[in-house]
C-alpha cells in the first residue's frame with residue numbers, strides 16, 4: 754500500500770511548505786511539489802480552483818503574449834547517494850497557443866522553455882513532461898527531458914514566457930517509465 758510522508762521545509766522567506774514523498778517499497782523517488790508552495794513573484798499570482806491540487810495553482814498574470822516578469826520558485830531535496838536522471842512532470846492548464854509555456858530552470862542550469870502544449874490543448878488540467886526545447890516551441894515532441902540531479906537541495910524556477918500560462922503541481926521522478934496522471 755502506498756503512503757506519503759510530508760516533510761515541512763521552512764523557506765528563506767519564512768513560509769512553510771510541504772514536500773510530499775512516497776515511501777512504499779518502490780525503488781524510485783517521487784517528489785511532488787505544489788507550484789504555489791514556494792515563492793510566487795508578480796506578475797505571477799495564485800488562483801483558487803477546486804480542480805487544482807491543494808485548491809490553488811499559479812498563473813502568469815501578465816498580458817497575453819511574450820512577457821518577462823514574475824516567477825514561481827520552489828525548493829526540494831533529492832535523496833539517495835548518486836546523481837541520476839529525473840523527469841519533471843507538470844500539471845498544467847493549456848487551453849490555447851496564447852498561454853502555453855514558461856521559462857524553466859533548475860539551480861544554475863541553463864534556462865529553457867517549458868512548453869505545456871506537448872500533449873495538445875484541453876480545457877481541463879493535464880499532466881505534461883518537461884521536454885527538450887529543440888522544436889522552436891511548436892509542441893511537436895512529448896519526449897521527456899532527462900535532468901541529472903545530485904543528492905541534496907535544488908531549486909525549480911518557473912518564470913514568465915507567455916502570459917496566461919498556468920501550472921498546478923510538479924512531480925520529479927527518477928522512474929523514467931512513469932507517466933503522471935490524476
Ligand SMILES: [Ca+2]
Nearest residue numbers: 806807809921
Ligand atoms: Ca496546486
